[in-house]
Amino acid sequence: MDGYRYLVERNRLMFEFEDQVAKLKHLPRAERKAKIAGMQVELDRKVAALYSEVAEQFPGERIKKARPISDPR
Numbered sequence: 001m002d003g004y005r006y007l008v009e010r011n012r013l014m015f016e017f018e019d020q021v022a023k024l025k026h027l028p029r030a031e032r033k034a035k036i037a038g039m040q041v042e043l044d045r046k047v048a049a050l051y052s053e054v055a056e057q058f059p060g061e062r063i064k065k066a067r068p069i070s071d072p073r
Contacts, residue, residue, distance in 0.1 A: 006054045010047055017043045 020039055024032045 002057075003054060006050055009050050013043060013046050013050075 017039060021036055024035055027035065
């Protein structure tokens with residue numbers, strides 16, 4: 001999986017999540033929040049799995065550290 005495919009798949013998951021959340025509008029607030037929290041955990045797992053596929057293809061990228069803001073190079 002390349003970076004572009006990762007972004008497309010992640011966005012697809014996000015849109016599905018938003019659709020599922022919209023379907024819960026009719027539920028009482030406490031129940032809706034509990035269901036959304038469970039759905040968020042599942043979404044996070046799916047996104048992490050996608051990321052791991054991309055990270056395996058580009059192992060050197062994870063080693064790089066971000067430069068501090070004070071270092072403008």
